[in-house]
Amino acid sequence: MRARIRTIVAGLATLAALAVATPAQAATAAALGTAANPFTIAANSGCGSSCDGKDPSVYAIYYSGRITTCSADAITARVNTSAGITLELRYSPICRTAWTRVPSDYYYPYIRSYYPDGRLRVEYNGFKGAYYSQMVNDANLLAEARASAGPTVWTTGRY
Template sequence: MNTLTRKLATAGSALAVAATSLLLASSPASAATSCYGSSCNGLDPATTICQNDAQTVMYGEYVGLELRYSPTCRAAWARFKYGDEGDIWVQNSLGNKYAVHYPGSGTVWTRMVNDKDILARACGTFAKGTACTPEY
């Protein structure tokens, strides 16, 4: 193998290793989905970047019922952490609504609704009745 061919082969191998390293390094970050406003409707916040800056912005009458909001994604969802078995849901003022059943233990959350320039609230129906958070 002449010197030029050897140098080209070495450079090609180095580029291939560098490209593979970049792909492998970016894989975990690309696992999280990005969305904004209406493109978040129906997505699970746990599989998106929306969970990264989420904050509880409203609490329900029942302890454990929360409205979560992501400023980056402009999306909201309901979360329930403890209490009686029941159903929780999130809905926005455009009529989008997603519900989940709470089995009586653990933490559950709904899929997200658009909350860009509109209002959303979290609600729950339990043995004691139905209650919602204020709108946000």
């Protein structure tokens, strides 16, 4: 009985210590290590191959004193608008990563990463989220967005 009371008191002491955290600390602590934000890294020169295959909308990084995701600063680096499709190669300057975005689930997305000499480094295909693929490292590399619908394949230029 005494051991049980000690365990309960220790648990209450832990809860009390957590309760005095500031709201910002509590929000940060809750965000890290959750399914929504499974990883946190310090991004100084990109996140390298640790970003390969990850979801750009939830992969969390610590950058300039704040936590953000790779998709938060994304730009469209290349686009292909032929035959009615808007195929986008998305790029994150903070993470130095790239991924494919398609306009609907009718198109099947691919992302390819190439070494500077043109050799294929890695390819991911399929949806990671709503209308986009997984990320690939793009630091000192090249990426190309691809999409298919049946036998037709669209590509963007490499970036």
